[in-house]
Amino acid sequence: MTAVETKRERFVAVDLQKTEEGYNVLQAILKDNPGTRIDEFPGYYKVKHPEKLIIKRETVESFMGRSWDTQEFNLVIISYAGNFAEWDDEKILIQWDTHM
Amino acid sequence: MAKKKLTLAQKYHIYTRGLDWEPTYVSKKDIYPYAEYEGIKIKDWNKWEDPFRMTVEAYWKYQAEKDRRFYAILDGFIQNQGHLTLSDARYLNSIKLFIQGVTPLEYMAHRGFAFVARHLPGPGPRTAAFFQSMDELRHTQIEVHAASNFNKYYDGFHSMTHMHDRVWYLSVPKSYFDDAVTAGPFEYITAISFSFEYALTNLLFVPFMSGAAYNGDTPTMTFGFSAQSDESRHMTLGLQVVKFLLEQHEDNVPIIQRWIDKWWWRGYRLTSLVGAMMDYMLPKRVMSWKESFELYIEDQILEGLFRDLERYGIRPPLHMNQSIKEKEFLSHDVYWILFSFTFAAAFHSWIPKEEEMEWLAEKYPRTFNQYYRWRYEKAKEAKTPLPGDRFYYIGLPQLCQVCQIPMGFTNPDDPNNFVQRYVEYEGEIYHFCSDGCKWIFEQEPEKYVQAWLPVHEIYKGNCFAEPPKGPDDVVPQVLKWYNIQTDNFDYFVSEDYKNWKEWHKDMATVVV
Ligand SMILES: [Fe+2]
Numbered sequence A: 001m002t003a004v005e006t007k008r009e010r011f012v013a014v015d016l017q018k019t020e021e022g023y024n025v026l027q028a029i030l031k032d033n034p035g036t037r038i039d040e041f042p043g044y045y046k047v048k049h050p051e052k053l054i055i056k057r058e059t060v061e062s063f064m065g066r067s068w069d070t071q072e073f074n075l076v077i078i079s080y081a082g083n084f085a086e087w088d089d090e091k092i093l094i095q096w097d098t099h100m
Numbered sequence B: 001m002a003k004k005k006l007t008l009a010q011k012y013h014i015y016t017r018g019l020d021w022e023p024t025y026v027s028k029k030d031i032y033p034y035a036e037y038e039g040i041k042i043k044d045w046n047k048w049e050d051p052f053r054m055t056v057e058a059y060w061k062y063q064a065e066k067d068r069r070f071y072a073i074l075d076g077f078i079q080n081q082g083h084l085t086l087s088d089a090r091y092l093n094s095i096k097l098f099i100q101g102v103t104p105l106e107y108m109a110h111r112g113f114a115f116v117a118r119h120l121p122g123p124g125p126r127t128a129a130f131f132q133s134m135d136e137l138r139h140t141q142i143e144v145h146a147a148s149n150f151n152k153y154y155d156g157f158h159s160m161t162h163m164h165d166r167v168w169y170l171s172v173p174k175s176y177f178d179d180a181v182t183a184g185p186f187e188y189i190t191a192i193s194f195s196f197e198y199a200l201t202n203l204l205f206v207p208f209m210s211g212a213a214y215n216g217d218t219p220t221m222t223f224g225f226s227a228q229s230d231e232s233r234h235m236t237l238g239l240q241v242v243k244f245l246l247e248q249h250e251d252n253v254p255i256i257q258r259w260i261d262k263w264w265w266r267g268y269r270l271t272s273l274v275g276a277m278m279d280y281m282l283p284k285r286v287m288s289w290k291e292s293f294e295l296y297i298e299d300q301i302l303e304g305l306f307r308d309l310e311r312y313g314i315r316p317p318l319h320m321n322q323s324i325k326e327k328e329f330l331s332h333d334v335y336w337i338l339f340s341f342t343f344a345a346a347f348h349s350w351i352p353k354e355e356e357m358e359w360l361a362e363k364y365p366r367t368f369n370q371y372y373r374w375r376y377e378k379a380k381e382a383k384t385p386l387p388g389d390r391f392y393y394i395g396l397p398q399l400c401q402v403c404q405i406p407m408g409f410t411n412p413d414d415p416n417n418f419v420q421r422y423v424e425y426e427g428e429i430y431h432f433c434s435d436g437c438k439w440i441f442e443q444e445p446e447k448y449v450q451a452w453l454p455v456h457e458i459y460k461g462n463c464f465a466e467p468p469k470g471p472d473d474v475v476p477q478v479l480k481w482y483n484i485q486t487d488n489f490d491y492f493v494s495e496d497y498k499n500w501k502e503w504h505k506d507m508a509t510v511v512v
């Protein structure tokens, strides 16, 4: 076994485009996921949470002011860390330690 | 009464599994001839599920929307003469490396995933691989379109595929992908979808693209983020395939581990080029290589992903510790290599400006001033007869047999020395830049002895436009064969620099 030494932290993350839609999704994430941290970089937001991130259709719609399909998440996501534990019509859940 | 809408999960099942059928007059073995020889054992393909639940219908819809957004931004940039508002024309040298080195790999990925989409026996991963094959073709196209605008004004963009097959530093990405596509379908998907896309592409497509945005290059940022948004789907494919294979049979575990060990180091060495681009070629910088490595590799991959994989008996890649040790050296070593051999490259390099050296010293407090700054101070004095008031390494470097990068990697445990390793195999000596590359060679020597090494090929006489008329004509004939015209040498003696100054003499041409 190779023990790998890091003194780093564990979190789940999504990297979102810094666009109007990305901003609305970000607002929804902040509302539904207390404890979320955001790092801002040119062109994108890095959204981190120590355990999990949930994106709810209803909350996103309330910020968008229109109906929103969870598959539209494909248009704002750049990258992520974690697993897509659930992805259905109502919500997307990203966390580690999931089984198939 | 209106028909009830199908849920996402139902739609996914109907449009993927529902379209598959059991063959009756041809055996499965004949249909999928590559499914078994790698030793991977699958009991039940139906256990595989795509968390993105992507169907063909949704695929076209969202991909078309991504393209519309990209082309709108590209058109705006072109109409606005956006290239004149970049931070500095030096910036474009990183994009030349990208277009020559990465874009042809997108095309290779398109081919690789078409192969996998044909040859995996399960309908779920076959569908996902088919989407990815189309994604990769799209990436090639949007990158070529973005580059074609720069090609009107700058050197280094005119001959990417021709160069990709010939030029010394481009054999690094080329040999990497050739290695992957000549493996079986399971190794290929572990190499590319898992090791490269889940772990390493983030470094290229997120912090580097953010750097593109910061330097005023919105088309590159947009194609980067647009590609990486597909990449999220690819990452999922990689992760699901690996977890699926690990769950299917315990005999798969050591095979997957060996592939992870191999492809971590292969991909990491390839990504070292991105380190040089980030730390040296972006006039305005967002994040250092080291910071990106800590965030995207140490946090997300080691603390995140590999903790998740422990339960399957998978450990972090062999040689990961070496990558961590190298994080304060890597980008400096690679830029120095690119800088030294710029007389034979289709991009320009330069001595970092004083304020840039200060940034490097601040980001790399243990290494930059100690081991690298003096090289550039000497480079100002050690002039050669070549254009540009500075040092070039006149000669050809020894290349690593596996990664094909010139052997100039500092030993972090002994920073005044480079790492040099070798293996004797069937009476020949082969050289390596690292223990990682040496280990990879030892696993499959019969594969890597066949490597097409650009320096060896020059010495063999295989890389001349016409036979050289004498020793002074050797490099010119190689450059001609590469189709390098005015693309090489120091930035400050380049056409790019001359034009850039000319275009900015009269600010009225800049402000639109
Ligand atoms: Fe791609």
Ligand SMILES: [Fe+2]
Pocket: B269, B400, B401, B402, B403, B404, B405, B432, B433, B434, B437
């Ligand atoms: Fe190497």
